[in-house]
Amino acid sequence: MSTTDGPGTPHHDEEARVVQIYPRLPQETVDYCLLQIGIKDTVKTVIHNAVVALDLDSSQTYSLLEVRGRGSKETPLEDEENILLRVLLWPPETQKWHHRSQGYYFILHLSSNEAKQVGTSKEDSDDLCNLSSVTEEEALQVLRQRFFKHKIYTYISNILIAINPNKFLHLYYNPKYVKLYENQPLGKLSPHIFAIADVAFRTMLNRQVNQCIMISGESGSGKTESSSYLIHCLTTLSQGTYSGGVERAILGAGPVLECDAQWYEFAYQQIDCGRFYYFFSTLVLTVKMCPY
Numbered sequence: 001m002s003t004t005d006g007p008g009t010p011h012h013d014e015e016a017r018v019v020q021i022y023p024r025l026p027q028e029t030v031d032y033c034l035l036q037i038g039i040k041d042t043v044k045t046v047i048h049n050a051v052v053a054l055d056l057d058s059s060q061t062y063s064l065l066e067v068r069g070r071g072s073k074e075t076p077l078e079d080e081e082n083i084l085l086r087v088l089l090w091p092p093e094t095q096k097w098h099h100r101s102q103g104y105y106f107i108l109h110l111s112s113n114e115a116k117q118v119g120t121s122k123e124d125s126d127d128l129c130n131l132s133s134v135t136e137e138e139a140l141q142v143l144r145q146r147f148f149k150h151k152i153y154t155y156i157s158n159i160l161i162a163i164n165p166n167k168f169l170h171l172y173y174n175p176k177y178v179k180l181y182e183n184q185p186l187g188k189l190s191p192h193i194f195a196i197a198d199v200a201f202r203t204m205l206n207r208q209v210n211q212c213i214m215i216s217g218e219s220g221s222g223k224t225e226s227s228s229y230l231i232h233c234l235t236t237l238s239q240g241t242y243s244g245g246v247e248r249a250i251l252g253a254g255p256v257l258e259c260d261a262q263w264y265e266f267a268y269q270q271i272d273c274g275r276f277y278y279f280f281s282t283l284v285l286t287v288k289m290c291p292y
């Protein structure tokens with residue numbers, strides 16, 4: 001990420017965007033700064049760069065709020081969130097330099113240290129393997145906490161856990177995300193079902209070997225829904241490659257996607273024997289939240 005001199009500054013890569021950050025501070029500062037954000041930038045990096053660009057006191061704690069649309073509420077963003085993923089959901093005309101009156105911008109807010117500490121009572125991580133202590137209780141706590149922040153996907157290394165949100169989350173399934181996750185190593189961006197589809201698709205093309213994504217979970221946990229997102233992503237990825245027939249093949253595979261108990265038993269035997277990776281490129285575990 002770099003600071004920019006103004007609206008005319010060229011983008012360094014196709015996925016970079018220029019955003020405005022408006023400081024909301026007790027003291028007088030310049031109105032706003034412009035920052036160029038790229039695919040790897042998190043909210044934390046944006047806050048750091050805005051503090052430098054606005055020449056603010058770096059010993060203070062700041063947070064970033066997103067305003068998405070005129071008159072919309074200000075949404076506080078998590079430090080590790082990928083900021084480009086949010087900006088890509090803004091209307092195209094607001095994804096380059098634009099006036100604040102159009103309603104899409106970020107606010108840099110001075111937050112007190114105590115407030116920050118209360119808000120981070122438990123550690124959060126995109127990958128449960130990164131937790132400092134991996135107990136069942138800790139893992140469930142993190143998943144629950146993420147779910148309440150509308151983060152339904154979490155990795156355990158290259159296994160994806162998908163929690164059924166029971167409502168359509170447009171933030172996750174915007175068609176632009178297929179492109180964003182294309183050719184990205186697993187774990188580089190926030191956990192997503194499209195990342196799983198991309199890994200399977202690339203491995204199939206590179207190794208010229210059939211791939212299998214196993215989806216497991218109790219009834220109503222979102223297996224069918226997850227497979228339709230996978231199919232959507234795979235068919236989109238297959239367009240524009242020499243494997244154009246993939247679309248027809250995948251759509252025709254509906255009946256065999258729902259396999260019987262015997263097959264599951266076989267699949268789990270392979271996992272138990274440590275042969276998982278020979279049989280499945282990836283595993284998606286779907287989870288239904290208990291209402292109590």
Ligand SMILES: Nc1ncnc2c1ncn2[C@@H]1O[C@H](COP(=O)(O)OP(=O)(O)OP(=O)(O)O)[C@@H](O)[C@H]1O
Nearest residue numbers: 164165166167168218219220221222223224225226
């Ligand atoms: N990712 C998701 N986003 C939005 N809604 C979802 C998602 N996953 C599941 N749901 C909701 O939960 C309902 C149940 O999901 P789904 O039919 O996929 O479960 P299932 O695991 O296939 O169940 P069964 O094993 O009984 O067939 C869906 O009809 C949908 O409303």
